[in-house]
Amino acid sequence: MSRIQQTFSRLKTQQRVALIPYVTAGDPDPQLTVPIMHALVSAGADMIELGVPFSDPMADGPAIQRASERALLHGVNLKWVLALVAEFRTSNATTPVVLMGYLNPVSHMGYQVFAEQAKNAGVDGVLLVDNPPEEHIAKVFKPYGLDSIFLVSPTTTETRMQLIASQASGFIYYVSLKGVTGSSSLNLDEVAQRIPLIRAAGKDLPVGVGFGIRDAQTAAAIGKFADAVVIGSRIVEEIERSSREAVLDNVQRWVAEVRKALDAQI
Amino acid sequence: MPRDDVPDNRGYFGAYGGSFVAETLVSALEDLKNEYQRARADEQFMAEFRHELKHYVGRPSPVFHARRWSDALGGAQIYLKREDLNHTGAHKINSAMGQALLARRMGKKKVIAETGAGQHGVATATVAARFGMECVIYMGADDIARQSPNVFRMKLLGARVQAVTSGSRTLKDALNEAMRDWVTNVNSTFYILGTAAGPHPYPMLVRDFQAVIGEECLWQMPELAGRQPDVVIACVGGGSNAIGIFHSYLAHPSVRLIGVEAGGKGLGTGQHAAPLASGASAGVLHGFRSYLMQDADGQVLETHSVSAGLDYPGVGPEHAWLKDSHRAEYVAINDDEALQAFHDLCRFEGIIPALESSHALAQAAKMAPQMDKDAILLVNLSGRGDKDINTVAQLAGISLS
Numbered sequence: 089m090s091r092i093q094q095t096f097s098r099l100k101t102q103q104r105v106a107l108i109p110y111v112t113a114g115d116p117d118p119q120l121t122v123p124i125m126h127a128l129v130s131a132g133a134d135m136i137e138l139g140v141p142f143s144d145p146m147a148d149g150p151a152i153q154r155a156s157e158r159a160l161l162h163g164v165n166l167k168w169v170l171a172l173v174a175e176f177r178t179s180n181a182t183t184p185v186v187l188m189g190y191l192n193p194v195s196h197m198g199y200q201v202f203a204e205q206a207k208n209a210g211v212d213g214v215l216l217v218d219n220p221p222e223e224h225i226a227k228v229f230k231p232y233g234l235d236s237i238f239l240v241s242p243t244t245t246e247t248r249m250q251l252i253a254s255q256a257s258g259f260i261y262y263v264s265l266k267g268v269t270g271s272s273s274l275n276l277d278e279v280a281q282r283i284p285l286i287r288a289a290g291k292d293l294p295v296g297v298g299f300g301i302r303d304a305q306t307a308a309a310i311g312k313f314a315d316a317v318v319i320g321s322r323i324v325e326e327i328e329r330s331s332r333e334a335v336l337d338n339v340q341r342w343v344a345e346v347r348k349a350l351d352a353q354i
Numbered sequence: 355m356p357r358d359d360v361p362d363n364r365g366y367f368g369a370y371g372g373s374f375v376a377e378t379l380v381s382a383l384e385d386l387k388n389e390y391q392r393a394r395a396d397e398q399f400m401a402e403f404r405h406e407l408k409h410y411v412g413r414p415s416p417v418f419h420a421r422r423w424s425d426a427l428g429g430a431q432i433y434l435k436r437e438d439l440n441h442t443g444a445h446k447i448n449s450a451m452g453q454a455l456l457a458r459r460m461g462k463k464k465v466i467a468e469t470g471a472g473q474h475g476v477a478t479a480t481v482a483a484r485f486g487m488e489c490v491i492y493m494g495a496d497d498i499a500r501q502s503p504n505v506f507r508m509k510l511l512g513a514r515v516q517a518v519t520s521g522s523r524t525l526k527d528a529l530n531e532a533m534r535d536w537v538t539n540v541n542s543t544f545y546i547l548g549t550a551a552g553p554h555p556y557p558m559l560v561r562d563f564q565a566v567i568g569e570e571c572l573w574q575m576p577e578l579a580g581r582q583p584d585v586v587i588a589c590v591g592g593g594s595n596a597i598g599i600f601h602s603y604l605a606h607p608s609v610r611l612i613g614v615e616a617g618g619k620g621l622g623t624g625q626h627a628a629p630l631a632s633g634a635s636a637g638v639l640h641g642f643r644s645y646l647m648q649d650a651d652g653q654v655l656e657t658h659s660v661s662a663g664l665d666y667p668g669v670g671p672e673h674a675w676l677k678d679s680h681r682a683e684y685v686a687i688n689d690d691e692a693l694q695a696f697h698d699l700c701r702f703e704g705i706i707p708a709l710e711s712s713h714a715l716a717q718a719a720k721m722a723p724q725m726d727k728d729a730i731l732l733v734n735l736s737g738r739g740d741k742d743i744n745t746v747a748q749l750a751g752i753s754l755s
């Protein structure tokens with residue numbers, strides 16, 4: 089059983105919703121990434137989505153674009169991101185880490201080379217925003233025990249849903265709105281309607297919801313029907329506006345509040 | 355081999371092309387592909403496209419024998435395909451018109467586009483006005499500064515010009531921003547892409563709409579010069595004017611095809627925009643796989659060219675495929691060489707060419723002296739240079755204001 093599966097099955101018996109914060113690796117600087125990851129875990133994160141900085145983050149809004157630019161200024165590349173995960177693993181063996189990013193840095197490194205190094209570093213899953221299931225990359229990652237996370241959107245057709253489900257593992261990521269990360273026009277009713285359909289198509293793979301969740305209240309509302317909530321831009325903004333000294337506390341406080349709201353509805 | 359058999363149904367030209375986009379855009383691209391296939395088979399749609407090209411754009415554009423310049427160079431005869439004489443002053447309108455007709459057919463009320471030199475932005479703003487559509491143009495902040503006449507033209511035409519300040523503040527970032535708008539407003543908005551790149555079906559449909567350039571040359575050259583050219587030369591940014599003039603000549607294997615990329619300050623300096631000529635490796639950007647200027651980590655490199663329209667780190671997938679198959683050759687022309695050709699065409703022929711097109715002209719000027727006097731070079735003069743007079747003046751140390 090993969091670390092991601094274990095996490096979801098534990099949460100299921102506890103009847104709790106997974107909280108998955110996103111941060112960009114290397115933001116605000118690479119020395120703070122691992123401490124921020126630990127702070128997220130102690131605030132109640134069940135899994136971490138770690139962004140791989142890219143020069144052209146086409147699916148991201150301004151907050152994550154700026155985070156990516158900050159990380160790139162420090163020279164953070166894919167190898168460095170993997171080293172940060174390995175460092176995190178020296179004191180955390182249980183919290184799954186999913187890399188989220190764009191195809192080119194991964195395809196430039198080479199899929200096999202990446203898969204092997206990612207596995208060795210302790211990565212659990214990979215979400216490449218601009219890599220559609222038609223490219224069949226999950227097949228390459230599977231032998232290394234890496235889960236392939238795919239996005240499903242409000243515009244995904246039923247036939248495509250089948251194709252995605254046939255390759256997805258770990259969980260399925262439902263993009264709760266049409267737009268880039270950090271937007272805020274989430275439609276709760278729409279999400280509530282879609283999730284059972286995705287779950288059915290995914291043969292009961294857990295369904296996480298993200299893009300557009302910016303506060304504890306919305307997270308809790310989504311948590312009523314989703315298996316996981318993913319929160320990115322709002323946390324990245326917290327990092328951006330915090331001083332170096334305050335960043336760990338601020339992130340921890342903000343995420344802990346979301347945790348509380350999620351758990352309050354058990 | 356007239357290559358209407360590429361791309362395949364997944365948008366691949368050999369190993370290049372495809373569709374690498376976020377899930378939200380997949381169904382929109384599928385709709386576009388299906389609607390385009392229906393439109394192409396619809397005689398009424400194609401007749402309307404031809405009608406607009408003739409009566410609104412002003413096609414066919416002439417071919418002109420640049421006799422004085424050819425004589426001065428002392429070799430091959432240079433002929434110019436005058437895309438600069440189209441309405442709005444460049445080839446971009448051919449594809450903008452085709453896509454606007456598609457947008458109208460699909461019931462879209464708003465169109466968006468990215469632009470570098472501003473020519474595609476102007477063309478899009480123009481067709482949007484022509485059909486009464488809302489229009490937003492994304493343009494890098496640096497390009498807004500160096501192409502100010504075109505920015506004002508777009509505004510006159512009723513478009514909103516959105517400055518893009520992320521990344522390198524040029525064409526590639528404008529494309530990122532246009533994609534972000536599209537993903538957010540995918541139901542109401544049609545993305546009029548400016549070059550033969552992007553996710554499938556864009557490279558195919560832009561090529562098809564631009565193919566009129568070469569189709570006309572095919573009958574114009576025998577009429578004017580008595581035969582087809584020995585060499586066809588076009589500048590390559592994303593590759594739309596080049597594929598437009600190449601397409602019909604693919605079936606004429608004796609015609610050499612040469613694409614000219616922006617050599618900037620020289621390939622050796624790294625400050626250029628020539629992924630093909632510099633031997634860059636393949637990568638994925640803006641929804642398609644092709645040759646791409648990138649660093650050792652797969653981050654996309656910033657590019658440099660004196661011409662905003664060529665200042666792009668990637669290249670349309672069909673050109674990558676034509677390079678690999680050796681059917682076309684790709685070379686680079688530096689800023690200085692392009693500027694020289696710009697001035698030469700002004701003085702010898704009374705034509706002010708776009709800085710983009712000046713790269714193709716410079717390649718012709720390089721080759722002509724080495725060739726017989728009865729050899730024929732056909733250059734795609736993709737646009738006029740009025741938009742560039744500020745840049746050229748600045749380089750010469752002259753202030754226009």
Ligand SMILES: Cc1ncc(COP(=O)(O)O)c(C=O)c1O
Pocket residue numbers: 444445470471472473474548549550589590591592593594595596662663664708710711736737738
């Ligand atoms: C006059 C002109 N020629 C060429 C180009 C380059 O584009 P493409 O390679 O798609 O023809 C541009 C782009 O802005 C242009 O304005």
